[in-house]
Amino acid sequence: MTTKVTSTPVPPTRRRGTEAARARQAFWLLLPTLIAIALVAGYPLYRTIFFALFEADLTTPDQRTFLGLGNFWFTTEEGVALGFLQDPKWWEAVKNTMLFTVVSVFLETVFGMIIALVVNSAFKGRAFLRTAMLVPWAIPTVVSAQMWAYMYNDSFGLVGRGLLGGQALLANTDTAIWALIAVDVWKTTSFMALLILAGLQSLPGDMYEAADMDGASKWTQFWRLTLPLLRPALLVALVFRSLDALRVFDIMYVMLGANNAAATSMTGYARQAMIDNSMLGMGSAVAVAIFLIIMVIVVVYVTAFRVKFD
């Protein structure tokens, strides 16, 4: 295992030996991580895919019947639709999750950009704002969900009673989804702003001086210089935020309860089937569907925008 590298020129064969030794060492260094990943991600994922093909109860997973794709789509002889893809509640969850993802990621990007541009310019109180930016991000999601549930409360919430005059926003899933978007935007705009700010600070300053000399307005400079140069950083941030939004669970579950969370988030729907209703097979099928949706979106993002991760 020990490698001696001498200072004298190394003959080609010896060098190849060293390379092979280095590769072996790298393997041993990586092994614990690979085993851990196989145990916590690989094997459970395999089990989820496996159970998706069976009818099984959560408490007795060993007593199962093979269904094939029946958890996804199955109609009994009496015409009862049992597959989750035939359940309107699933499609409501998909629709709400997509709405949530598109609107909140869009708003986070716009607000994040505005905050980053403000913090990137020189003014008194900039250090304060930079610090304030970190506060919503540092607050645990469950805590921000509870904070906002209180703010939305129709009898004493600052928003629910004050701004909306006693309207119970969270009682109805159609209005609740907008209330939830507002919570997510509040919590993660700072994260977006931080990433954009880091991108802004790496932009070359002399290009702006040249643009100033040429008489380009700040507005033109933003669209022609800043935005194109920020593209790579922005895209990676967008991918990560979108994936986070697609698998959202906490804020729905805490603010709406298990049942309404199942109609507003795909993860909430899967968890209700799998854990609350104890239908391991059906819940696993939903989880597989979510996994596939997310993987497809990753591939689309990466190929359409040629996102580079390294």
Add this chain to the structure above:
Amino acid sequence: MNLQKTNPTLYYLQRGLFYLLVLVISVYLLLPFFWAVLTSFRRSGDLFLSPMEFVMAPSTVSNYVQVFANPSFQRGLLFSVIVAVAAVIISLILGSFAAYALGRFRFKGKSMVLYIILAVSVFPQIAVLGGLFTLVRATGLYNNPIALIFSYLIFTIPFTVWVLTSFVRDIPGELEEAALVDGASPLQTLFKVLFPVMMPALVTTGLLAFINAWNEYLFALTFTSSNRTVPVVIANYSGASQYDQPWGQIMAASIVVTVPLIILVLVFQRNIVSGLTAGAVKG
């Protein structure tokens, strides 16, 4: 810059609007938290007051006294600390081995390993929930913090490996070459040469992983029944009856769980930003 002299009105108007924007942003970012802090110091009877009266109402620490006297909150704090610290320590140890290999060694299949790790970090947790649940049950670890420590590795390990790999790449290679020439083994090199240099990176990564583990909700909700972590305790915090939400206590518990994080984040501000951008922008 000469706008100030040529057209002072326009200049001050612009400055004024800019500071108005700064004010709006600050209020937007801080008001909900400020309101939660305020509520945590108010008596439950005062919640119905109008906002101005509410601000002026007398303060009390009784919500905090009750929260700290609550046994499930005490247990929650204890379990949260155990679970998050253990998950972070395991991830840092495994992660720094892997990051050293990925950042310094050249070998076949390296980009493959990097992509697997990246894929796991975009994994929806729900995709492993059922599989993990049956495993947790089968091994008798249900309601045991070990189940949470183990399952949290699914997000702490990929994160630490990615961030530490980008830090390892930035360390000048001469340092360990010298150690290798002296005949040190890779592990000796890692522990004696790289760890001291990587200390700031380890602290940053550990802190960010700690925040993620401290906040985790889905696994904690599913794999435990009484040994719950604080996010689950706070989400389920209930009063004497179902219809009586003790908002003052909920907010007090929320503040107790949040303030240490905010202090840590503010103290390590610079490191956090660099850690986040290394983790997110580079991958």
